Amino acid sequence: MSDQTPASYPPAPPAGYTPYPAQKSGTNVLAIIALVGAFVFPLAGVICGHIALSQIKRTGENGRGLAIAGLIIGYVYIAFIVLMVIIAIIVGVAASSAGYSSYSY
Template identity: 45%
Template sequence: MSDPNLNPQPLPPQQQPQYAAAPPAQPGYNTLAIVGFILAFFVNVVGVILGFVALSQIKRTGEQGRGLAIAAIIIGFAEILLGIIFTIIIIASIGVAAANYNSY
């Protein structure tokens, strides 16, 4: 019944399905960039400093948040500049009011 001349071929080994390699996970946002952006609205000098520190860290580590760090620097400097202009206007207006004050 069985033919000894038949040489059955071995089954091919089962291959594991090939999946595409997952892209490397993007690093998260730089914490100092987020904190610097928030503090730029309230404590502008600290926001500017943290923005510069975050930029240097982002350049070194490749994290996300470069836009937040730049925004912290720009917003912080803009608020400092507006504060200086506002202070000059207040002092000048007080000086003009004191010069024109007549006591009767």
């Protein structure tokens, strides 16, 4: 016989005790929607991104980077659209005040 004793295992935790906090390992769906939506409809990307960050903070899911990327892309796209509208208005006002009119004297 050998003098070695079998390996001892730690005692089992008490009933009803979970040794590790339950944490979801999946990616937040709204974070994915925020990233995709930022390219298609930027306002949806921004809204879903903010909601996703709130859910991720509360539940501990993955996808924080996706939500932030959706927010950044959405905000940049919205700013670009607003800038283009402002430029179009300025160009339109400048063209109309430059003397181009359909009235002839």
